[in-house]
Amino acid sequence: MTASLVVFFALAGLAVIGAVSLILQKHPIHSALSLIVVMVALAGLYLLLGAEFVAAVQIIVYGGAIMVLFVFVIMLLNAGVEEQTSISKLAGPPGLLLVVALAGFVTATIVRTTAGVQGSSQTGAMASTSGISNMLFRDFVYPFELTSFLILVAVMGATVLAQREKP
Amino acid sequence: MSAILSANAELIITIVKIVLLLFIVLTVDAYLTWFERKLVAHIQSRWGPHRVGPHGLLQPLADGLKFLFKEDPTPAGVDKFVYFLAPLLALALALTSIAIIPFGPEPLRLFGREIYLGIAPPDLNIGILALFAITALGVYGVALAGWSSNNKYSLLGGLRSSAQMISYELALTMSVVGVLLMAGSFNLTKIIEAQGRHPEWGFLGWNIWPQILGFLCFFIAAIAETNRAPFDLPEAESELVAGFHTEYASFKFAMFFIAEYTSMTTISCLCSILFFGGWLSPFPASWTWTHYLPSVVLIPFGLWVIWDGIRYETIFGRVILPVVGTAITALGAAFVLYPGVNEFVQGPFWLLSKIFVFLFIYVWMRGTLPRFRYDQLMAFGWKLLLPISIVNVIVTSFVILAKMQWGGK
Numbered sequence: 001m002t003a004s005l006v007v008f009f010a011l012a013g014l015a016v017i018g019a020v021s022l023i024l025q026k027h028p029i030h031s032a033l034s035l036i037v038v039m040v041a042l043a044g045l046y047l048l049l050g051a052e053f054v055a056a057v058q059i060i061v062y063g064g065a066i067m068v069l070f071v072f073v074i075m076l077l078n079a080g081v082e083e084q085t086s087i088s089k090l091a092g093p094p095g096l097l098l099v100v101a102l103a104g105f106v107t108a109t110i111v112r113t114t115a116g117v118q119g120s121s122q123t124g125a126m127a128s129t130s131g132i133s134n135m136l137f138r139d140f141v142y143p144f145e146l147t148s149f150l151i152l153v154a155v156m157g158a159t160v161l162a163q164r165e166k167p
Numbered sequence: 168m169s170a171i172l173s174a175n176a177e178l179i180i181t182i183v184k185i186v187l188l189l190f191i192v193l194t195v196d197a198y199l200t201w202f203e204r205k206l207v208a209h210i211q212s213r214w215g216p217h218r219v220g221p222h223g224l225l226q227p228l229a230d231g232l233k234f235l236f237k238e239d240p241t242p243a244g245v246d247k248f249v250y251f252l253a254p255l256l257a258l259a260l261a262l263t264s265i266a267i268i269p270f271g272p273e274p275l276r277l278f279g280r281e282i283y284l285g286i287a288p289p290d291l292n293i294g295i296l297a298l299f300a301i302t303a304l305g306v307y308g309v310a311l312a313g314w315s316s317n318n319k320y321s322l323l324g325g326l327r328s329s330a331q332m333i334s335y336e337l338a339l340t341m342s343v344v345g346v347l348l349m350a351g352s353f354n355l356t357k358i359i360e361a362q363g364r365h366p367e368w369g370f371l372g373w374n375i376w377p378q379i380l381g382f383l384c385f386f387i388a389a390i391a392e393t394n395r396a397p398f399d400l401p402e403a404e405s406e407l408v409a410g411f412h413t414e415y416a417s418f419k420f421a422m423f424f425i426a427e428y429t430s431m432t433t434i435s436c437l438c439s440i441l442f443f444g445g446w447l448s449p450f451p452a453s454w455t456w457t458h459y460l461p462s463v464v465l466i467p468f469g470l471w472v473i474w475d476g477i478r479y480e481t482i483f484g485r486v487i488l489p490v491v492g493t494a495i496t497a498l499g500a501a502f503v504l505y506p507g508v509n510e511f512v513q514g515p516f517w518l519l520s521k522i523f524v525f526l527f528i529y530v531w532m533r534g535t536l537p538r539f540r541y542d543q544l545m546a547f548g549w550k551l552l553l554p555i556s557i558v559n560v561i562v563t564s565f566v567i568l569a570k571m572q573w574g575g576k
Contacts, residue, residue: 029249029314036307043300053353056296060340064303065333071307072329075314075322129292129353 008048015041028074032067039063053129176280184286185266192265196428197227203530210534221476221484231421239417242317249315254415254422257308261426261433264301267294268436269356271514272446284515294355295347298437299340302392306332308426309394309411316414324410327400327541334548335391335398341556342384345563346374346441359445366452373444377563382442384556389434391548393427396533400541435525436518443521446514458509461516465499 018037025031039062046055136144201216201223208215216223241250266286274281283289291297306329313325347353350361358374365372375382391398402410412423439445450457469492476488502509539547 027246029246029311033249033311036304040304052293053296056293056300059300060296060303064300064306064336068303068306068310068329068333071310071314072326072333075310075326075329 004048008045011041011044011048015045029071032070032074035070036063036067039067053132180280180282181286184282188265188286189262192262192429192432193425195432196425197231199428199431199526200230200424201227202526203533206527206530207534210531221479221481221488225483234418234421237417239419242414244317245414246315246317249311250414251419253308253312253315254419254426256311257305257426258422258429260301260305260308261429264298264305264433265429265436267291267298267301267355268433268440269294269359270446270518271511272356272359273511273514275511289354289356291354293353295343295353295358295437295441298433299336302339302430303336305392305430308423312415312423313411316411318414320407320409321411321413324402324407324413327407328394328411331391331394331398331400331544331548334545335388335552338384338548338552338556339388339392341553341560342381342388343441344556344560345378345381348560348563348567349374349377355440355445359440359447362444363447369451369454370444370449373442373447375442377566378442378559380555380559381563382438384552384559385441386438388548388552389438390529390532391544393430393434395427395431395529397536397538398544399538400544431526431529432522435522435529438525439518439521444517445521446518448513448517458513459503461509461512462499462502465502466496469493469496469499 015038018034018041022031022034022038025034040059043055043058043063046052046058204226205215205223216226219225219229241247269283269285269287269289271284274283276282287294287297309328309332310325313321313323313328316322346358350358352358352361362373394402400410402412407413412420415423448457472492472495473489474492476484476486476492479485479488502512
């Protein structure tokens with residue numbers, strides 16, 4: 001077992017544990033913390049794949065900005081421990097069915113593509129910063145700008161909604 | 168035995184470097200508190216600490232012991248796990264960030280290996296991004312401490328800090344983009360090398376001149392990120408007792424304290440590296456006599472320490488200060504006698520001098536400026552710093568583009 005494989009399994013295990021803990025935790029802050037663990041573990045996995053830029057951005061954007069906002073809102077609203085209800089009888093069997101279907105789908109995909117998977121040391125064009133910027137600002141410049149425009153509209157909409165009514 | 172050593176040499180060297188840097192950083196932090204108290208005291212016409220040892224030099228030691236032996240009560244109703252996690256998180260992240268700073272250009276050649284100063288490898292391509300990633304996580308230490316303490320003042324401090332850090336992180340990141348555009352790299356070593364393109368220009372080649380707007384935005388935003396005066400609203404003692412660390416006593420409080428001083432040091436390193444040429448000398452490369460400046464500083468300082476020490480009546484002053492002074496003088500003399508060593512210390516000497524200047528400015532601002540009001544803080548960050556840093560990015564890009572079009576490169 002090589003060192004990178006050990007690191008991979010450690011990070012993957014951390015991500016899975018964090019994801020499970022995210023659902024099982026009773027308190028919203030603990031759930032948010034678990035989600036941060038998942039984000040950081042994913043960033044570690046990206047780093048392992050040689051995608052340094054994506055890893056850093058993953059932590060800055062998801063681990064930093066977005067999760068800080070989550071935690072901030074939870075603290076601001078002072079959300080308490082979630083209320084427990086007995087599990088709905090209707091949700092049980094279909095949920096189980098969905099879980100089995102999803103697991104089967106994932107397994108099938110993995111089994112089908114194992115032959116085509118390359119070694120983890122390979123870094124594609126997406127890995128380097130210049131590769132990503134070439135993609136974003138040359139090949140996909142119009143979709144990228146349109147997305148920014150969409151986000152701008154969303155921000156303006158949120159501002160309008162949050163504004164106090166004028167007297 | 169030697170086979171194991173040579174097989175894992177890289178690992179062993181890294182571990183030794185980590186231990187050494189940890190020791191240095193913690194010592195610097197301890198004496199930074201002394202420096203800050205002394206300097207603020209002199210700004211306010213007081214003496215500051217001067218009882219414990221000559222010039223109060225043993226005060227950090229006494230404080231450290233006090234932190235270790237104080238009672239450490241856990242308040243009722245705290246969220247135990249998060250309450251213990253928060254100071255650990257704050258300290259760990261602050262210490263991690265300093266591992267990315269490179270401290271010198273030349274590797275140390277020891278045992279037939281090249282050992283670079285600084286823990287991260289010099290070809291770390293995402294240097295500055297990694298630092299921002301760690302800074303981005305740093306807010307959790309403060310926010311979670313405030314939330315988990317089960318205290319309204321702590322909670323308010325935590326909330327303020329989260330809001331402040333989110334707001335100023337944008338300006339902090341945007342203000343660096345100009346420097347990155349000029350260097351064409353995220354790598355800290357390459358950013359410094361880009362500022363040394365014209366060795367004859369000396370300090371005129373540094374990024375501070377074309378990026379003066381970026382520097383002002385960066386430094387102000389950085390002070391806000393580290394929760395230091397005049398942006399220390401999360402711990403405003405007149406309103407919030409002590410803010411997010413109200414309920415932390417003993418060594419847990421010390422961990423927050425060390426984290427704060429370590430981030431101050433990191434930010435000072437970053438300011439020097441990004442805008443002030445890092446380890447580059449401010450003088451043109453042909454002025455070789457400036458290479459003796461480390462000795463010119465060290466020898467008189469060492470002699471002064473000896474002279475100052477023997478005037479004391481205590482054993483510490485009479486014995487230890489002269490010994491330290493002799494060591495400093497000997498170091499200065501060694502630099503003159505061994506030109507190879509002297510060349511090697513040039514880089515670290517200039518970098519450390521610049522870091523010291525920024526630490527001084529940090530403390531100076533704390534002694535001078537009153538605290539912001541909360542609405543002023545928000546308006547300043549969003550309505551002034553962020554637009555200015557965006558304008559800086561646009562202007563820099565246009566200038567670079569114009570140079571590429573017509574500059575004949």
